[in-house]
Amino acid sequence: MDDLTYWILFLSASLAINISPGPDLFYVLSRTIACGKNAGMASSLGVGTGALVHVTAAALGLSAILATSVIAFSVVKYVGAAYLIYLGIKNLRSAGGIPELSAAKIVEVSSWTAFKQGMLVDILNPKAAIFFMAFLPQFIRPEIGVVPLQLFGLGIVVILMGFAVEFSVIFLAAKITGCLRRNQSLSSWLDRALGSILIALGIRLAFVEKT
Incomplete structure (x- = not known):
């Protein structure tokens, strides 16, 4: 396989994986809608940092522990599920709590808090660790050497x-949410809907089976 074909295949697969809806994308989207653009970007950076932890673990071979140990997989899975449900409940409890919601009065969450939450959401998803361990080795080129660095x-x-x-x-x-939040009833509905999404993601993660 020549270099051009290799990179086209790898980048196409990576793009398809990132575009397909998953817990990380849904989480970042929910944080953006509930707390604004800055919180969304901080959440995305946090998710990326969590993914970097999994990539490092995959490079060092540590992800194999989650792939082979039922206990380790279950512990990480249930802690992650509980954390997502906790965030969802917090969002539900805050819904409708502000008399006059507007685009300028969305739920206040510091960028650092959003970053930390995003990082934990990704780190506590054992499927993310197993994904990198299963996906990346398919594109390793032995002739180049230094497999961990690849x-x-x-x-x-x-x-x-x-x-x-x-x-x-x-x-x-x-941009879309800014318009919706000018309507108080819609704003309250958004908070409840997004809290429900986080809880649903937590429940979904709790029932994920190790493959």
Whole structure:
């Protein structure tokens, strides 16, 4: 396989994976709608940092522990599910709590808090670790050598492509949400809907089976 074909195949696969709706994209979207563009971008950076942890683990072979240990997989899975449900409940409890909601009065969440939450959401998703361990080795070229560095480099490319996709979604969602939040009833409905999405993601993660 020549270099051009290799990179077209890898980048196409990476783009398809990042575009397909998943827990990370839904989480970033929910944070953008509930808390604004800055929180959405901070959440995306946090998710990317969490993914970097998984990429590093894959490069070092640590992800194999999650792939082979039922106990380790279950612990990470249930902690992650509980965290998502907790965030969802917080969002539900805040819904409708402000008499006059507007685009300028969306739920206040610091960028640092959004970053930390995004990072934890990704780190506590064992499927993310197993994904990188299963996906990246398919594009390793033994003739180049230094397999861990190849895994790490390819993982960085996947993460950067994820940023491009997520930031596009963030800017579009922030623009649409700004209009919707000028309507108080719609704003309250958005908070409840997004809290429900986070809870649903947590429940979904709790029932994920190790493959």
